[in-house]
């Protein structure tokens with residue numbers, strides 16, 4: 001079974017997707033982590049983030065792989081190196097949407113994402129899974145929450161690794177990424193017509209998980 005979970009940053013997609021994958025014994029594919037890994041490489045190689053030609057070039061010669069570790073966490077490898085922690089740094093978050101808007105970069109990631117899901121047993125989370133990557137997915141969900149709530153959640157999450165980050169900074173990042181991700185020309189963030197929309201503003205992660213599991217068993 002292929003399960004597609006899309007939605008904006010901070011809506012709780014990855015926490016939910018990880019739990020669903022574990023419960024159903026499916027592979028968890030965090031597609032945002034792939035764009036993040038490529039952004040890390042671009043920054044390490046000192047590539048100008050507006051230099052589309054160079055971004056395309058590195059996307060074609062970069063190896064990105066994901067591994068679901070037994071404890072349920074996700075490990076991300078860039079050219080064989082574990083970059084799981086590095087790709088969550090604010091510098092990466094700041095530029096990732098600029099990298100992800102390049103059509104040819106998306107084509108490379110699309111190929112990789114389809115390859116990872118080709119055995120048909122995966123939960124993928126991202127922005128364009130239900131619309132572009134797996135339009136024929138067995139189940140599709142669009143996870144959303146009020147902007148203020150998403151800022152609150154993301155701020156709390158980031159404080160665990162960066163005690164100085166402020167809510168104002170998180171708000172600026174989310175609003176910038178929301179704008180770029182949903183207005184870009186290729187594969188913008190959008191709810192697939194046949195996706196179940198879940199507003200998680202007043203829900204706990206466990207409630208969202210239960211809602212999704214119920215829909216998988218009993219689609220209405």
Ligand code: DC
Pocket residue numbers: 009031032033035036096097100101125126127128129177181
């Ligand atoms: O889910 P995330 O915040 O880790 O994703 C990082 C960025 O990657 C996001 O702002 C947009 C981009 N992205 C994308 O364009 N398409 C996807 N399927 C997943 C992520």
